[in-house]
Amino acid sequence: MEKAESEEDTAFATNAIGAKNLAEACAENSITLIHISTDYVFDGEKRTPYLENDPTNPINNYGASKLKGEAYIQEICSAYFIIRTSWLYSQYGHNFLNSMLRFAEEGRDLSITTEQIGVPTNANDLANAIIEMIHSENEPYGLYHFSNKGNGTWYDFAEAIFTFSEQIKNVKLAKTDQYRTFAARPAYSILNTDKFSHNFDLEMIDWKDSLQQLIKNHK
DSSP: OOOHHHHHHHHHHHHHHHHHHHHHHHTTOOOEEEEEEEEEGGSSSSSSOTTTTTTTOOOSSSHHHHHHHHHHHHOOSEEEEEEOOOOOOOSSSSSHHHHHHHHHHTTTTTEEEOOOOOEEEEHHHHHHHHHHHHHHHHHOOOEEEEOSSSSSEHHHHHHHHHHHHOOOSSSEEEEOOOOSSSSSSOSBBOOOHHHHHHTTTTOBBBBHHHHHHHHHTOO
């Protein structure tokens, strides 16, 4: 436990100080900073989508470190975009999508939690949105929320992955409301994305449609 807590303390310092250093470098060189943050800055007690100005109350060290990084940026920079997002995945690297596809290949029996509600977000959609934001003639700096449309649980996310990849028959998928992790996670973390959509004239894509297209393209 002491080792785990030490690792969390190190991660906290790295996230927060890293953001501070970037903010200072950008401010000194008159560079606009784009910073990716997280839905985990909220405690999950709300039951309607979180607005950018809703009170924050992170319940794990990761969320607290990202919130501290946000504060450094807002204090130091005048030209910045902070983008909070949720449940990121893509065809690359270690993430929920690739883990589920690997488990299907292994024929695993899986129990996936239904106790957390959020929005799976395709990292490709986030990247494209940032490009649109950079090319925008407007410069409405500040804090934004970005995610795909809709909502679901981690079980819903897993079921959609197996369905769209046509591997649902290869796994035994069960629901569970018991899901223990070292770090507490918000039970509800849906983000309101109206501000991003309005300021950059961008229509959000439903998370299931985006997931299905990604799997189709990289099957």
